[in-house]
Amino acid sequence: MSRRISQGVLVVGSIGVLINIVDAIGTGHLEPHHAFAALVALGAGGELLKERRPRAAKALYALASVLLVVAGSVAGYRAWASLFRGATYDWLDLALGVLVVLYVAVGAGQLLAHLSRRASKSRRNADMLSE
Template identity: 85%
Template sequence: MSRRISQGILVVGSIGVLINIADAIESGHLEPHHAVPAVIALGAGGELLKERRPRAARALYAVMSVLLVVAGSVAGARAWASLFKGADYSWLDLGLGVLVVLYVAVSTGRLLAHLSHRASKSRRTAGMLSE
């Protein structure tokens, strides 16, 4: 992604965070989908820092992942519970819950593939050293 696009996304996400803070102060409570602009801003910040400060970028990605999983789990659980009870539910919260399930599945698959690749590489290196 180009640097200019990442900067634009960071600005838009930051404005969304400010709007959601004002909305939370006015309404008196936070909704799980209020975390979406923060997730977007953290992802753009991580993208901007990826080349110059990789450790800081990984930290932002980690915070983004935790925030996405927690907010999506809360939103999804409430929406699915309301759906099964036959009560009113938010399509946004339901979609966020589905997104989190997909995100966790893909992240778990990537982690397992990475660990498998590392173990395979380690075995090859150990084999070369023993010869």
């Protein structure tokens, strides 16, 4: 993504965060969908910092991932609980719950693959040293 687009996305995400803060204050409670403007802003910030400060960019990406999982889990849980009770529910929140489960599963699979490669590489290095 170009720098100019990332800057525009950061501005739009920041405006969305401010709007969601005002909305949360006005309604008196925070909803899971209020987190998504922050996700946009964090992603754009990570993109802007990727070249100059890669560690800070990784931290922003990690924070965005945690925020996504928490907000998506809350929204998905509420929707699925309403579905099973027979109450009204939002299809978008149901889908979001499923997508968060898939996101976590893919992340866990990537982590296990990385750890497996690292362990096999470590075993190969140990075998080479023992010979």
